[in-house]
Amino acid sequence: MSEVTIAKRKEKCENCTKQCNKKRSDEGADPQQERDGVNGQMNEGSQLLLSACLSCDGCLSEDESLKISQQSLEELERVLALNKKCDTSKHKVLAVSVCPQSLPFFAVKFGVDIGEAAHKLCGFLKSLGVKYVFDTTLAAGFSILESQKEFIQRYRRRHHDPHALPMFTSSCPGWIRYSESVLGSLVTPHICTARSPQQIMGCLVKDYFSKQQKLSPEKIYHVVVAPCFDKKLEAVREEFYNSLLETRDVDCVLTSGICASSVLWSESGNRETWEIYYLMEQKKVSAAELDSVPLDQVLGEAGDTALSRHEGQGPEGFLEHVFKHAAKEIFGLDVREITYKTVRNRDFQEVTLERDGEILLQFAAIYGFRNIQTLVHRMRKGRVPYQLVEVLSCPGGCLSGRGQAEGEAGGRADKALVQQMEETYSSLPVRLPEVNAALRTLYRDWLQDSSRASTLLHTQYRTQGQIHPQPPHMQW
Ligand code: SF4
Ligand code: SF4
Incomplete structure (x- = not known):
């Protein structure tokens, strides 16, 4: 930098x-x-709010800033330009994985349904020189299945392990950073160790897919299109870097819309650094003239090409899947419909499983840092009644991520855009990860045994002292 x-x-x-x-x-x-x-x-x-802080980047260490500055359109363009030069030793195979939370953004912007938006986006990326375009729903399925297994294990050891419950979900890097930097051992032992969908996708591409293609992992340049800036922070974590091969599971994260930090850093106050949607505008590409190209499958032609979503109010799905799985596995109860009870606001909701008036399970979905502060306050007092909490740092969840939903004036999410994205996303058919044949194949052929699954699909969290100190002015 x-x-x-x-x-x-x-x-x-x-x-x-x-x-x-x-x-x-x-x-x-x-x-x-x-x-x-x-x-x-x-x-x-x-x-x-934490989301505002991370968006302006003032609180990152120099090292993190440097790594994050390498996750930009300029870097993508540099890699694409190298591929056009004669020196083939510097050529990379470009693979882009698109988060399911980003696809509704493109569907709304293009004015088409979500499947068509995925194909148009794929057509655009391939016209730039990208070789493979995936969607990360498969990786999210792994993350959900591993979270389900971990919840059952934690529930069974709850009487002799004080850190077993509540279990907090681990898919939001904003929440993880906050927990590690500020809350430390109060919270980190409670965070599910399943890797986030983004990082499982990184592993799938650099470990499984590279072998299928007979490529060394560092020959693949893996880009993720995500709804928020925080995913860039996750991609640069040490544990996702292979120092032997000098490669990351995810080399570059680009936001679907605009990188909010670029708005704040711009000298003129104008948007200087554009990401995917704005790259299209810059290249004067309209959705109508884009070719529709089907997405690629990590499993090759054996993979299923139909887009689907997981159960849940939004694209995250952890709460509903773990709740239904736990009801069946622990209590032998089939739960078909889940009723959410609003506790404080739309971003703080509870679900409860009862039998004969006895509460068997009580989970919560807690989004946004205001509600997270309430959760933390209750943790400190030892008064969290939930066995699982789905935690996301953005109010409204991932569709409201600031890399795609921020309104023109900056700061708050564009409510009309978010509502359109929610409607678009909910039109996708639901597919349970338990019945996904591609996941079964990958468990059998790629992961093979539980120790390999534990290495590749799980991670660990740092405690204070292992990370750089919190900037003095930062109040969480
Ligand atoms: S606290 Fe620091 S990083 Fe956050 S918004 Fe203020 S100056 Fe920026
Ligand atoms: S809740 Fe926000 S910060 Fe967290 S992963 Fe989703 S979009 Fe990113």
Whole structure:
């Protein structure tokens, strides 16, 4: 990253902290603020949402900033340009994996259904020189199945392991970063160890698919199209880097719409750095003239080409799948429909399994940092009644990710766009991961045994001290 850019970021951070009033003076900490941080309390008047902070990037370490700056359209264009040069030793095979949360964005923008949007996006990416385009629903299926198994194990050891329950879901990197940086051992042992769909997709492409194609993993340049900036942070984590081959499971994350950070860093206040949708605009490509090209399958032609979704209110699906699985596995009960009870607002809901008036299971979906603060407060008091909590840092869930749903004025999600995306997404047919033949094949042929599944499909979380210190002005 150039010195100019770093200086600009620093300056931006100063401006921002003045506005959010979170910066400690150079001489020392504001004692009240320090107390608040320790107690996990939030001062409503000066509250700054984590999503806003990560979007301006002022709180990243230099090392993280450098790695993240390499996840950009410029980098993608550099790799594509190298492929056109005579030196074949520098050529890469480009593979792009598109998150299911991003496809509704393209469907709404193109004015077509979600299947057609996937094909048009695939046509666009292939016209640039991308060789393979996948959707990550298959990887999400692995993540759900592994989360289900882990929940049952945790439930069975709950009486002799104080960290077994509640179990928190692990798919949101914003939530993981917050837990590791701020909450530490209060929360990290409770986070499900199943890798997120993005990182399982990374493993599938660099480990399984590369072998099928007889390619060394570093010969593949793997891009993920995602709804948020936070996924870039996840891709650069050490555990997803193969130092021997000098390659990452995910080399580059690009947001579906705009990278919010670029808005904040722009000198003129205009959007300078465009990501996928804006790349199309830049190249003056309209949806109507794009070729429709079917998506590729990790399993090759043996794979199923039909797009499907998982059960649940949004594209995440962890809560509903684990709930139904646990009801059957632990209590022998078939749950067909799940009724959500709104506890505080649309982003804090509960589901309960009862038998003869006794509560057998109680799960919650908690989205957005305001609601997460409530959860953390209850954790500190030992008053979390739930066995599982699906936690997402964006209010409204992943469709509202700031890499695609942010309104023109910046800051808040565009509600009309999010509603259209929700309707589009819900039109997809539901397919349970348990009956997905591709997953069964991959468990048998790729993972083979539980120790390999545990290595490739699970991860671990750092505690404070293992990561760089929290910036002094950051109030979570
Ligand atoms: S607290 Fe967040 S928003 Fe404020 S300056 Fe730091 S990084 Fe930027
Ligand atoms: S909730 Fe937001 S930050 Fe978390 S994974 Fe989804 S879009 Fe990204």
